[in-house]
Amino acid sequence: QITLKESGPTLVKPTQTLTLTCTFSGFSLNDAGGGLGWIRQPPGKALEWLAVIYFNDDRRYRPSLKSRLTIITDTSKNQVVLTMTDMDPVDTGTYYCAHKGLWLYNFDQWGQGTLVTVSS
Amino acid sequence: QSALTQPASVSGSPGQSITISCTGSSSDVGGYNYVSWYQQHPGKAPKLLMSDVSNRPAGVSNRFSGSKSGNTASLTISGLQAEDEADYYCSSYSNTAHWVFGGGTKATVL
Numbered sequence: 001q002i003t004l005k006e007s008g009p010t011l012v013k014p015t016q017t018l019t020l021t022c023t024f025s026g027f028s029l030n031d032a033g034g035g036l037g038w039i040r041q042p043p044g045k046a047l048e049w050l051a052v053i054y055f056n057d058d059r060r061y062r063p064s065l066k067s068r069l070t071i072i073t074d075t076s077k078n079q080v081v082l083t084m085t086d087m088d089p090v091d092t093g094t095y096y097c098a099h100k101g102l103w104l105y106n107f108d109q110w111g112q113g114t115l116v117t118v119s120s
Numbered sequence: 121q122s123a124l125t126q127p128a129s130v131s132g133s134p135g136q137s138i139t140i141s142c143t144g145s146s147s148d149v150g151g152y153n154y155v156s157w158y159q160q161h162p163g164k165a166p167k168l169l170m171s172d173v174s175n176r177p178a179g180v181s182n183r184f185s186g187s188k189s190g191n192t193a194s195l196t197i198s199g200l201q202a203e204d205e206a207d208y209y210c211s212s213y214s215n216t217a218h219w220v221f222g223g224g225t226k227a228t229v230l
Binding site: 052110 | 222
């Protein structure tokens with residue numbers, strides 16, 4: 001059974017760096033064809049894909065946010081960390097991590113999400 | 121502005137069928153069979169409904185079906201039930217943006 005859970009601050013100030021951790025179980029980042037992604041959702045708005053790390057350590061980022069995003073893995077702890085620099089109020093939203101289906105372009109299991117508010 | 125275009129809302133009566141469209145371009149929906157659909161109830165995480173245009177994951181009702189024609193993918197819900205009232209999102213691989221979502225469609229059961 002695959003489970004994922006996001007953790008991190010609920011409130012960050014503008015210009016600060018956001019660090020979110022996804023702790024998962026039931027799979028390995030090394031599973032062939034697999035991976036883990038980050039998706040966010042501003043309040044009342046649509047889902048936005050942010051980043052994905054594939055089983056072969058290939059990392060891809062949302063083009064408009066590429067300069068601000070970094071994925072870091074800690075395979076020993078079954079954790080993936082997403083950092084986003086220079087936070088702005090428009091970055092307020094619920095941030096999800098999700099398991100990428102094996103050899104598929106989908107996210108088949110999602111964490112519960114964590115709400116991050118950017119405000120001074 | 122979302123990369124994929126969906127209608128803001130669709131509605132239908134119990135037992136009826138509704139179809140949600142997802143329009144992209146040859147860079148995403150039209151160029152690859154990598155369209156997925158997600159269902160999201162209020163306050164909940166999205167749930168995968170459909171993969172690779174028309175493949176239902178285990179446990180998803182066969183009342184949900186997917187298709188694609190050109191740059192437009194569609195999700196059809198047959199035999200509409202009250203529990204189908206939710207937001208629906210399409211997603212696709214993109215050779216320009218890598219991964220894109222639609223703007224979401226609110227499905228209402230009348």
